[in-house]
Amino acid sequence: MNNTFKELKNFLSKRNGVKKIFVITGYKSYNLSGAKKIIGPLLKKFQVKFFFKKEYFPTLQEAKLIIAEIKKFQPNLIIAVGGGCVLDYSKISNFLTFSNNLENEIKKGSYSSKNKYCRLIAIPTTAGSGAEVTANSVIYIKKEKYSVEDKNIKPDFFFLIPELILKNSKIIKKSAGFDAISQAVESLFSLKSNSSSVNFAKKSLKLSLNNFLGHLNNPTKYNSIKMLMASNLAGKAISISKTTSPHALSYPFSSNFNISHGHAVSLTFNNCLKFNFVNIQKSNSDFNLLKRYEILFKYTHTQNIEELDKFFINLKKNSGLETNYEKLKINIVKHADKILSEVNHQRLRNNPVKMSPKNLKSILINQKE
Numbered sequence: 001m002n003n004t005f006k007e008l009k010n011f012l013s014k015r016n017g018v019k020k021i022f023v024i025t026g027y028k029s030y031n032l033s034g035a036k037k038i039i040g041p042l043l044k045k046f047q048v049k050f051f052f053k054k055e056y057f058p059t060l061q062e063a064k065l066i067i068a069e070i071k072k073f074q075p076n077l078i079i080a081v082g083g084g085c086v087l088d089y090s091k092i093s094n095f096l097t098f099s100n101n102l103e104n105e106i107k108k109g110s111y112s113s114k115n116k117y118c119r120l121i122a123i124p125t126t127a128g129s130g131a132e133v134t135a136n137s138v139i140y141i142k143k144e145k146y147s148v149e150d151k152n153i154k155p156d157f158f159f160l161i162p163e164l165i166l167k168n169s170k171i172i173k174k175s176a177g178f179d180a181i182s183q184a185v186e187s188l189f190s191l192k193s194n195s196s197s198v199n200f201a202k203k204s205l206k207l208s209l210n211n212f213l214g215h216l217n218n219p220t221k222y223n224s225i226k227m228l229m230a231s232n233l234a235g236k237a238i239s240i241s242k243t244t245s246p247h248a249l250s251y252p253f254s255s256n257f258n259i260s261h262g263h264a265v266s267l268t269f270n271n272c273l274k275f276n277f278v279n280i281q282k283s284n285s286d287f288n289l290l291k292r293y294e295i296l297f298k299y300t301h302t303q304n305i306e307e308l309d310k311f312f313i314n315l316k317k318n319s320g321l322e323t324n325y326e327k328l329k330i331n332i333v334k335h336a337d338k339i340l341s342e343v344n345h346q347r348l349r350n351n352p353v354k355m356s357p358k359n360l361k362s363i364l365i366n367q368k369e
């Protein structure tokens with residue numbers, strides 16, 4: 001396999017013209033994951049400056065601090081070691097330049113920079129989003145979620161080091177792992193999917209479905225690297241196809257109720273899966289949607305939509321992902337309209353079947369798990 005620790009070691013030992021390295025990480029990502037022990041020694045011969053992020057979600061306020069630090073330190077290389085938030089920060093701050101009007105530029109999608117500051121290495125410490133290979137980055141401006149998208153935002157290199165995700169808590173692993181699974185499934189159904197994205201999604205699902213529960217309950221170096229590869233492949237799949245309805249509906253759960261990303265995606269995952277199947281005749285796709293479901297039947301060893309639904313209900317139960325709104329202390333009837341007003345329409349447009357507001361409400365509320 002490429003992109004291993006050995007190759008990171010090789011890359012840094014050759015120096016590649018690098019003198020100054022700016023490391024973006026989190027205190028937990030760097031110390032508890034073991035990165036300090038594993039990656040730390042490789043950095044000794046360079047001039048290194050660390051930025052430890054503090055926020056849980058990537059905020060523009062903290063991103064501005066990082067942009068200013070980068071400008072001051074003038075590195076030749078940035079290394080990001082962490083989960084989704086750290087990777088988003090590194091991608092954004094290596095791409096955007098400081099401007100007093102940054103808020104509006106992000107809101108309008110007209111950024112001051114179209115080039116990278118320097119080369120960026122991404123080293124994920126969770127197996128989920130595949131952010132190390134995607135060309136977009138999430139950023140929150142006053143609790144509102146925005147996406148910065150540009151081909152130049154994508155990291156130049158990534159390295160997958162299984163030791164760094166071995167010690168992740170079960171809470172992180174179940175949410176991140178389900179994100180990878182959902183991204184691959186959504187990619188299969190997306191209107192923007194093509195033969196390459198389908199191939200990436202298939203490879204990803206084969207790995208994630210075989211290793212997700214093992215990685216949760218009996219983590220080994222083997223199932224950890226398989227889950228890292230599954231997220232990486234799902235990231236490559238959605239880079240082409242983007243995500244669909246479960247992601248579109250997930251963001252309000254994260255911003256209003258602090259539900260972690262993959263967990264939030266899992267809440268409406270089954271209802272979206274069933275809705276698209278029941279309305280298969282209304283699909284707007286230029287591909288045969290039934291054939292995409294057949295891929296899922298094959299990988300989950302199921303025969304029909306009822307069995308497929310049960311498969312994912314059991315997967316969520318066995319991984320400990322709570323989907324019951326009451327148990328999550330979410331009064332869904334009371335908050336449905338607010339959640340629906342915050343749905344991401346850009347993602348929703350990729351869903352193979354058009355969802356009316358009435359459809360969305362019933363997908364959101366009628367939960368039989």
Ligand SMILES: [Fe+2]
Nearest residue numbers: 129179183261
């Ligand atoms: Fe995701």
